[in-house]
């Protein structure tokens with residue numbers, strides 16, 4: 001492990017090299033050079049780093065460079081100067097020191113799914129966990145110890161081998177790390193809360209290179225901030241989760257209705273979920289029908305409304321509960337059955353493969369008003385590509401019973417999360433598809449609650465960060481100042497360290513003025 005911490009480094013080198021705004025200038029200069037000249041790291045420095053880490057160092061000249069830097073959203077195209085493929089937690093402090101010594105930005109990659117693409121930076125150091133995916137389960141204690149490169153599939157498979165699970169997302173190739181640090185929700189959230197509600201502890205490397213444990217009892221302020229504060233507070237090298245008995249079989253599937261029945265289906269859906277037990281989850285999806293074998297061929301490619309159902313518990317009881325949904329309209333078809341939880345967790349993977357171009361927008365809702373439903377139906381009627389969709393995730397339940405100030409993630413009034421999922425293949429469709437997502441986002445905004453889910457925010461939405469944390473922002477800025485005063489970890493939905501004890505909007509305003517005067 002390196003003994004050089006970033007702050008020690010900063011006292012020996014130009015401190016502006018640690019300032020993100022200064023780094024912004026470095027980037028611009030670098031972009032203007034030819035690709036051949038882009039990387040300006042000495043061979044000695046690289047060799048020295050190699051001698052300090054167990055993992056692999058990947059450079060742009062290496063044959064696996066393009067494969068290693070690939071992330072889920074193909075719209076993000078950036079070329080790090082160097083990638084540290086960590087093999088152990090001890091690889092992180094030298095990677096941080098190296099970045100500081102060479103004046104390079106740090107990005108962190110869990111499984112690379114983030115829509116904003118913050119796992120990658122041009123000419124920075126990427127701390128990559130894609131080879132640290134181990135999940136250890138203590139079935140007796142109902143605990144999982146998870147490395148930061150693990151995907152949801154890695155986690156679900158390990159936990160389900162003991163009949164256990166915790167709420168995570170709905171696409172199995174998503175990373176546990178990014179998902180958890182932003183909040184995390186999925187099919188089990190109604191019953192067992194957000195992913196962060198099930199986090200027991202983390203091992204984290206902070207900006208000064210220290211390896212700490214954070215939990216309710218140890219470094220409690222850091223633990224408070226990490227549960228929702230994203231990658232702002234340090235590099236997490238292990239997550240410890242609480243687990244619940246789930247499955248291994250659950251009852252789940254789809255009911256697909258004609259689009260012209262959208263209003264009646266969604267209105268009844270809204271009423272139904274008000275009183276549905278928390279073991280039952282139902283999400284609504286508006287999109288063009290994929291070529292699913294249980295649908296008539298002439299429905300393929302047409303707009304449809306889908307109710308996606310999920311029930312943990314006795315299958316016969318689940319069928320009874322789900323049965324009224326079939327009468328919300330005249331379905332084109334339905335496909336619901338008992339199946340392994342791990343299989344259901346992969347059900348949407350074929351629609352969410354990496355390599356497409358993606359642009360998302362998101363709102364939280366405390367209720368689905370008529371206005372909200374009308375705008376969803378209007379924009380689902382003009383989908384700009386066959387892959388674009390609007391989904392309403394139901395999260396009402398256990399997550400609403402946690403106080404808003406219990407941790408950084410604060411959307412405890414949110415009952416539904418809306419994702420406007422713009423997705424297409426060709427660069428030439430960028431403008432059209434992005435315009436659709438933005439227009440729908442604007443049209444549905446009046447019906448949304450305040451706040452935003454950081455995990456669904458694009459890079460350009462940094463102005464929504466303080467809204468995302470609301471009343472929790474000031475405390476986060478203070479904790480950021482304590483653990484990362486130079487904002488070393490800024491490639492994220494960034495929380496700025498409180499300048500000179502000033503906090504909140506006023507503090508941020510003054511910080512911006514200070515920076516612009518430099």
Ligand SMILES: Cc1cc2nc3c(=O)[nH]c(=O)nc-3n(C[C@H](O)[C@H](O)[C@H](O)COP(=O)(O)OP(=O)(O)OC[C@H]3O[C@@H](n4cnc5c(N)ncnc54)[C@H](O)[C@@H]3O)c2cc1C
Pocket residue numbers: 072108109110111112113114115117118119129148168169170171173174175176177178179180181182183184185186230231232234235236237352455456491492493
């Ligand atoms: C297809 C798809 C489906 C999704 N479905 C859901 C869903 O059902 N529910 C839900 O809640 N979210 C969902 N998401 C959003 C998802 O939670 C975020 O995209 C999340 O950031 C992905 O985590 P990752 O580790 O794969 O991302 P990465 O891009 O690897 O990381 C994202 C950011 O997290 C931070 N980070 C990652 N690892 C670490 C670490 N070890 N230490 C410190 N910081 C770190 C960094 O700031 C990094 O930029 C989905 C995303 C996609 C693309």
